[in-house]
Structures are given as structure tokens and as C-alpha cells.
Amino acid sequence: xxxxxxxxxxxxxx
Amino acid sequence: xxxxxxxxxxxxxxxxxxxxxxxxxxxxxxxxxxxxxxxxxxxxxxxxxxxxxxxxxxxxxxxxxxxxxxxxxxxxxxxxxxxxxxxxxxxxxxxxxxxxxxxxxxxxxxxxxxxxxxxxxxxxxxxxxxxxxxxxxxxxxxxxxxxxxxxxxxxxxxxxxxxxxxxxxxxxxxxxxxxxxxxxxxxxxxxxxxxxxxxxxxxxxxxxxxxxxxxxxxxxxxxxxxxxxxxxxxxxxxxxxxxxxxxxxxxxxxx
Numbered sequence: 001x002x003x004x005x006x007x008x009x010x011x012x013x014x
Numbered sequence: 015x016x017x018x019x020x021x022x023x024x025x026x027x028x029x030x031x032x033x034x035x036x037x038x039x040x041x042x043x044x045x046x047x048x049x050x051x052x053x054x055x056x057x058x059x060x061x062x063x064x065x066x067x068x069x070x071x072x073x074x075x076x077x078x079x080x081x082x083x084x085x086x087x088x089x090x091x092x093x094x095x096x097x098x099x100x101x102x103x104x105x106x107x108x109x110x111x112x113x114x115x116x117x118x119x120x121x122x123x124x125x126x127x128x129x130x131x132x133x134x135x136x137x138x139x140x141x142x143x144x145x146x147x148x149x150x151x152x153x154x155x156x157x158x159x160x161x162x163x164x165x166x167x168x169x170x171x172x173x174x175x176x177x178x179x180x181x182x183x184x185x186x187x188x189x190x191x192x193x194x195x196x197x198x199x200x201x202x203x204x205x206x207x208x209x210x211x212x213x214x215x216x217x218x219x220x221x222x223x224x225x226x227x228x229x230x231x232x233x234x235x236x237x238x239x240x241x242x243x244x245x246x247x248x249x250x251x252x253x254x255x256x257x258x259x260x261x262x263x264x265x266x267x268x269x
Contacts, residue, residue, distance in 0.1 A: 002267035006055040
């Protein structure tokens with residue numbers, strides 16, 4: 001089962 | 015800032031409004047840009063409208079315009095696609111912007127005011143990536159593939175190998191895939207399919223989000239998909255004449 005990733009896992013907040 | 019045709023703004027609004035309800039536009043001497051995340055934090059959209067996009071452009075001091083897309087859309091619907099648009103923001107009164115639409119043929123002019131919002135701007139840093147695969151293709155073709163496969167299933171898999179690029183969707187009752195190979199016989203660059211990759215890769219994305227991302231096909235005849243294993247896909251539409259771009263980053267689905 002695939003789950004949706006979120007961008008915060010890859011990018012970071014500035 | 016004066017745009018020769020309101021259609022550009024209408025298309026940008028159409029390309030982002032399903033994802034973003036309100037956003038800050040940063041204006042400086044280079045042009046107008048925005049970056050926003052959808053509420054689920056699954057898609058990041060970036061728009062750049064360079065000075066070259068405008069008939070005339072002047073920005074004496076950098077400003078941030080907090081725009082609510084819904085009233086902005088209502089105002090833009092009042093403009094004919096080929097009418098000129100002038101956007102005026104005053105540094106003395108940062109409560110609203112003025113939008114003036116001019117129809118030169120009919121000698122008609124209309125003026126609107128749009129209240130600005132104070133939006134807590136989140137900004138995400140996107141690290142420079144060395145992409146494992148890049149595909150450029152006609153944006154209309156990408157849109158058709160995504161729209162068709164999104165009807166089949168909610169997961170859209172993109173696989174790049176020496177066979178070409180394969181788009182696959184699987185639903186409860188059916189499965190479908192479409193393969194594109196690099197085109198050699200097409201003269202026009204905007205109709206070509208170009209694929210480059212270092213290693214074969216395969217990644218899955220949410221088809222409903224990918225559908226929203228194809229709205230920007232109206233802004234550019236070509237699209238570039240940049241992929242890397244276990245990273246968000248970058249879908250980029252470059253506007254003609256160095257006018258700017260719209261980029262989307264969509265997080266993959268994972269085990």
C-alpha cells in the first residue's frame with residue numbers, strides 16, 4: 001500500500 | 015505593471031487556484047513571483063512573471079501583495095482575454111491594489127480595486143537537485159495522458175527506461191499504460207519528446223494532483239518533467255519569450 005508523502009519530508013522551511 | 019493581455023493572468027490563476035486559495039506575490043525589479051504550498055503540503059507551486067512579460071513594468075521598492083484568489087478571479091473574469099491589464103500598488107497605501115482593463119478597439123476601460131490580505135507567508139527552500147531523469151514533451155500530450163489515466167486509477171506511475179517513458183494507472187477494474195519514445199522525425203521543437211536519464215527509475219504520484227498540475231498547459235506548449243528516485247517530481251512550464259515560468263513540485267507516494 002502506497003501512502004502520500006508530504007513535501008516537508010524533502011524540502012525545508014525557511 | 016502592465017500586461018499586453020489579461021489572458022496570461024487568467025491562465026496563471028486557473029493553474030494555481032485548485033491548489034492555493036491565498037498567496038503572497040513578491041514584487042521586485044525582476045518581476046512578480048509567488049511560491050505556495052497546498053493545504054495538504056503535497057504540492058508546491060512557484061510562479062515567476064519576469065519583467066519581460068510586461069509591456070511596461072516599474073517597481074521602485076520591493077513589495078509583498080497578499081492576494082485572495084477568489085475575489086481576484088471575480089475581478090479577472092471582467093477582463094476580456096485580449097484586454098490590457100495594468101496592476102497598480104501604492105507604497106503609501108498597501109491596503110489594496112488597483113486593476114485597470116483596457117480594450118483599445120472598443121475604447122472601453124474598466125477599473126477595479128482588490129483588497130490585500132495579510133498572509134503569513136511560508137517559504138520552502140528547494141534544494142538543487144541532480145535529476146535522475148528529465149523528459150520534455152508537448153504539454154497538451156502530457157495533459158491528455160494524465161487526464162485519461164486519472165480516469166483509470168488514482169495512482170499514476172511514471173517509469174523511465176531505455177524503452178522510453180511509461181505512464182501507468184491501475185484501478186479496481188482496469189489498468190492502462192502509455193509509452194512514449196523519444197521523437198526523431200518531428201521538426202518542431204515544441205512537438206518533440208526528449209528523454210534523458212542516468213538509471214532507469216519508477217515512481218508513483220497521486221493522479222488527482224497530477225491532473226491539477228496539467229492546467230498550466232495553457233501557458234506553454236511544452237512541459238519538462240524532472241524526476242529523481244524518492245524525490246518530488248518537478249513539472250515545469252516555461253512561458254514564451256522569457257516571460258517566466260510555472261513550476262510544480264509534487265511529493266511521491268511511498269511504501
